[in-house]
Amino acid sequence: MSASRNISIIVFSLLVLSMCIPAYALQSNMLDPNLQVTLEYPDVVKHRDRFVLSSVIKATADQISNITLSISSPELYSTNNTFSLSKLAKDSTFGNDFKLETKSDTPNGIFVANAQVTYYIKGLFDANPVKNTFTHAFNLNTQSSPILSIDIQAPNNVFSGEPFSIKGTIKNQGTMAQNVQITAYSDDISLEGKKSFLLSSLDSGKSSDFEFLVNVPKDLDIPTHAAIHVNGTYFDDSNQSHSIQDSVNIFARHRGMMEIGDANGIWLGTFFIAPVVGVGTIVSSAIGFFIFLWHFKNRKKQKKNKKQKT
Numbered sequence: 001m002s003a004s005r006n007i008s009i010i011v012f013s014l015l016v017l018s019m020c021i022p023a024y025a026l027q028s029n030m031l032d033p034n035l036q037v038t039l040e041y042p043d044v045v046k047h048r049d050r051f052v053l054s055s056v057i058k059a060t061a062d063q064i065s066n067i068t069l070s071i072s073s074p075e076l077y078s079t080n081n082t083f084s085l086s087k088l089a090k091d092s093t094f095g096n097d098f099k100l101e102t103k104s105d106t107p108n109g110i111f112v113a114n115a116q117v118t119y120y121i122k123g124l125f126d127a128n129p130v131k132n133t134f135t136h137a138f139n140l141n142t143q144s145s146p147i148l149s150i151d152i153q154a155p156n157n158v159f160s161g162e163p164f165s166i167k168g169t170i171k172n173q174g175t176m177a178q179n180v181q182i183t184a185y186s187d188d189i190s191l192e193g194k195k196s197f198l199l200s201s202l203d204s205g206k207s208s209d210f211e212f213l214v215n216v217p218k219d220l221d222i223p224t225h226a227a228i229h230v231n232g233t234y235f236d237d238s239n240q241s242h243s244i245q246d247s248v249n250i251f252a253r254h255r256g257m258m259e260i261g262d263a264n265g266i267w268l269g270t271f272f273i274a275p276v277v278g279v280g281t282i283v284s285s286a287i288g289f290f291i292f293l294w295h296f297k298n299r300k301k302q303k304k305n306k307k308q309k310t
Contacts, residue, residue, distance in 0.1 A: 028138040030115060034061040037069065037117055037136075044141050044204035045102050046175055053098040055115075059088040063122045065129075071098050073113035075106040075142070102142050110139045145236045147174030148202070150182070152230050154248045159255045161218025163193060166248070168230060170199075171207035177234040177242075184212050188226035189252060191216065202234075216252045223253035 030037035041053040055069055067085040071078070083096045115136045120129040152168035166184055180199040185191060193214035202208060216226075232244040 028136060030117060030134065030136040032134045034059065034064055034121055034132065035117060035119060036060060039115060039138060041140065044143050044174060047102055047106055047142060047144055048104045050099065050101045053100055054095065055098065056093055056095045057085065057088065058093040059090050061121065062090045064088050065120050067117070067119040070116050071100065071113060073111065075103055075111045076113060077101045077103055106142045108143055110141050112137050113140055143174035145174055146172055146177035146234060146242060148172050148177055148232065148234055148244050150230060150232055150244050150246045152246050152248050154228060154250055157251045158216060160216050160220035160252055163213050163215045166212040166214060166228065169207055169209050170202070170232065172202045172204055175204055175236065177202045177236070180232065180234040182210060182230060182232045184214065184228055184230050186226050186228045189216050189224055220252060220254065223251065225249065225251050
């Protein structure tokens with residue numbers, strides 16, 4: 001067998017192995033003076049969904065024996081919800097996977113599952129070993145469809161004709177969503193630029209960031225308060241459509257005289273140019289003083305020119 005063929009077989013084996021390894025999203029820890037147990041499981045499961053709950057047991061004391069871990073819930077069905085281990089040396093770990101299934105009549109939402117651990121300390125040497133038991137409750141989330149939420153941020157004030165950014169995050173707390181489409185629009189003002197975002201799929205428990213770079217028309221008539229809406233549509237695995245919406249408010253206006261930076265104000269040396277209250281009015285004593293000084297010098301210059309002409 002050639003070396004290249006051996007490499008191909010190894011790569012294929014690793015690929016198959018990686019596809020068989022379950023993906024976990026949530027983790028719960030059970031703590032005891034003698035044992036530590038870590039549980040890992042999906043953040044979202046479907047009805048009648050078969051999934052794997054992974055457990056790792058670690059001994060933190062000597063002479064631990066007859067360890068039993070069991071998983072139970074009225075909403076779960078399993079043929080192997082109990083695992084036993086005869087003994088475990090200190091600082092050693094042992095893992096086990098529980099194959100579980102949610103019932104068909106489990107309602108949408110969060111339900112509680114329980115994990116219980118029993119073990120004996122000094123059970124191998126003591127005539128009267130001490131039995132210990134500790135329990136832990138954790139939550140599982142059953143959903144029959146995708147549940148998308150959206151959060152957006154935009155500047156409070158913008159200049160007409162100048163681009164500004166609308167940033168957002170979309171998160172899925174249900175089953176996988178497909179063909180996610182996000183668009184931005186406003187009934188109060190015209191928006192120009194990039195206003196759409198497409199995502200082929202979004203797994204359960206995952207999130208995705210997006211950004212729109214838009215501007216309002218340069219020939220804006222008057223300062224305007226406007227609501228910008230961000231709408232989204234997506235589909236579940238049965239091709240049923242769902243929708244989401246969020247909105248943010250902005251104040252659009254022309255750039256005032258001697259304003260620099262964005263429409264929310266910016267530091268200029270030791271002075272601050274604050275937001276405009278009205279058209280051409282700048283809330284800043286320092287900038288106002290410079291404007292007054294310019295008008296004063298300009299008026300003196302005009303008077304001087306008149307005298308010279310006469």
